[in-house]
Amino acid sequence: MGGVDLIPLVDEGLGNAAYLVDLGDGRALVVDVSLDLRGAWRAARGHGLTLAFAADTHLHADFVSGARQLAATEGARVLASAEGHREFAHTGLRDGDEVDLGGLRLRALATPGHTDEHLSFLLLDGSTPLGVFTGGSLLVGAAARTDLVAPERTEELARRQYASLRRLTTLPDDVAVWPTHGAGSFCTAPPDTRRTSTIGREKETNPLLRLDDEDAFVAALVGSLGSFPPYFHRLPEVNRRGPAVLGGAPELSTMDPAAVRALLAEGAWLVDVRPVAEFAAGHVPGAVSIPLRPAFASWLGWLVPPDVPVVIVRGADQDPAEIAWAAAKIAYTTLVGELAGGLPAWRAAGGATSSTALVGPERVGRAPVLDIRQAAEYAAGHVPGARHLELGELPARTGELPREPVVVMCGHGERAMGAASVLERAGHRNVAVLAGGPADWVRATGRSLEVGG
Structure with missing residues (x-):
């Protein structure tokens, strides 16, 4: 992969990928690894490597970084932006700084936009660039969101993202692109895309890179932003201060x-x-x-x-x-x-229990329907007349919904059952959940979905 022995460590749930690079001398570099280091440890042991370097492209909002944990338990050297002002031992890097990895080199490229202090890391073999760890800057087919720092700065950071992506496109076309955020990430990435790419492929296929006008880029990027979990507001500061070092694997007593x-x-x-x-x-x-x-x-x-x-x-x-x-x-x-x-x-032990009705598509229409999918999913196709309220918004808005029989639906049933449980916790009764989603309703009824918000 790109002339280097690189192992992606994919977290399907968060839609993110960390990367382990075999440095060729028994040591390894990991980039953007989370606190759940089990995959990194397995990969390192399987290849007989020690985790010597841990690089973070930015102050992550969607997971706790594992870099400090690796420093404490493996003696890894932490590489991160000096502008991040982390409060634990690390090597602070600025634009153009290079780190000798023992043959290979890592060059810091300032690529702000997703966050202010964001760095991409260009991996070089001598003077030959092999690939670039783009973190939350250039993604496969997209660019990462710019509304996490502060809502009022979304457009400003989108303009900085525009400049950062243009800077990355000056790299040779055959340079591999290794982003952190991928399909399924709330940091914005199209669904069902490959997780790695090349500079040349992105120049040809990434819709945002084909927009030469900055205003058009900003409008497209900002217009694509959906909701994100509230813990995204907390974790950058957790990662800046330094996550607590675990004494062992977390357990449930x-x-x-x-x-x-x-x-x-x-x-x-x-x-x-x-x-x-x-x-x-x-x-x-x-x-x-x-x-x-x-x-x-x-x-x-x-x-x-x-x-x-x-x-x-x-x-x-x-x-x-x-x-x-x-x-x-x-x-x-x-x-x-x-x-x-x-x-x-x-x-x-005599504890009381409750049940929640799990119903088929034939029940849809007999009671009001509440569709709790993301806004983009709902707009792409929903049961006619269904009310829309994203699951993430529901806990704070249960009081807005009438206390009447309702069928809750999502894509498959998991999120809908979560919504039903939130409603029941708030005192709603006669809540049922559709076993399945819109496609099941179409197959059962032969009717068409309604499109638009």
Whole structure:
């Protein structure tokens, strides 16, 4: 890949990729790695490498950086922008600075826009550029969003992003492009795109790079921005100050039903990570449904306040380590444990349970429909007459919805069950969830979706 032994470390849930580079001497560089370092450690061990360098292209908003953890546990040298003013030991780099990696070199290129201090890292073998780690600057088929620093600076940073992308296009066409944000990232990337590219390919195919007019670029980029989880506002500062160094892998302690009941009485939240059908059949009243899947971390950070104690309910076949790591990598440190024995133990101890109706497409139309997908998904095609409210907005707006029977829908059912649980927690009743999504409704009814917002 680009003349270098490079291993992408993809987090499908966050839509991001870190990269491990074999430096050829038993050492490795990792770029934009998260606190969940399991993939990096596996890759390093599998290739007999030590993690000697950890570079961050910017102060990440969507995950806790693993760079400081690597410095503490592996002795890695942290490389990052001097303009980020990080409060932990690192090598601060400015535009044009180079770091000798022991044969290969890393050159810092100032590419502000996604953030003020953003750097891209050009990997060189002698004078030959091999590839560029573009972080949240140039993406495959897109550019990263510019509204994370402050809403009022979105356009200003979009103009800086325009200049940064033009700077990157001056690199040779065969230089590999290795961005951090990819398909599925809320930092903006088109769905179903490849995760790496080349400068030449992006010049030919990236719609934003084909806009030579700065105003047109800004309008296109800003117009494409959707919503993002609220923890994006917190994590840049967490990463600037320096994430806490973990003494070991995060774990979920077990708690008996009586202890869980006492915590709930004091204001703790219960998050049920079981599959949709299991939650529908029975759950603890007031529990929030966030099925354990790749997107779990994002929805945990979107639906649950970061400062409340959280207790997990899981199925016996679900890995508690995946839950604990998902919370840790978005700095959710208030997971106090899990219900020992899960829902069967709760029932055996006399705990009350609720159920939520899971219905087929034939029920759509008999009750009002609430579509809780992202705005772009809804505009692309929705059931005629469906009300739209994004799931991320729902917790703060449950009072705006009438307390009447409703069928909640999304693309497949997971987000819809999360929305139903939020409504039920707020006192709504007669809430049902469509098993499936718009495509299932079309197949069952033979009718067409409505397009537009």
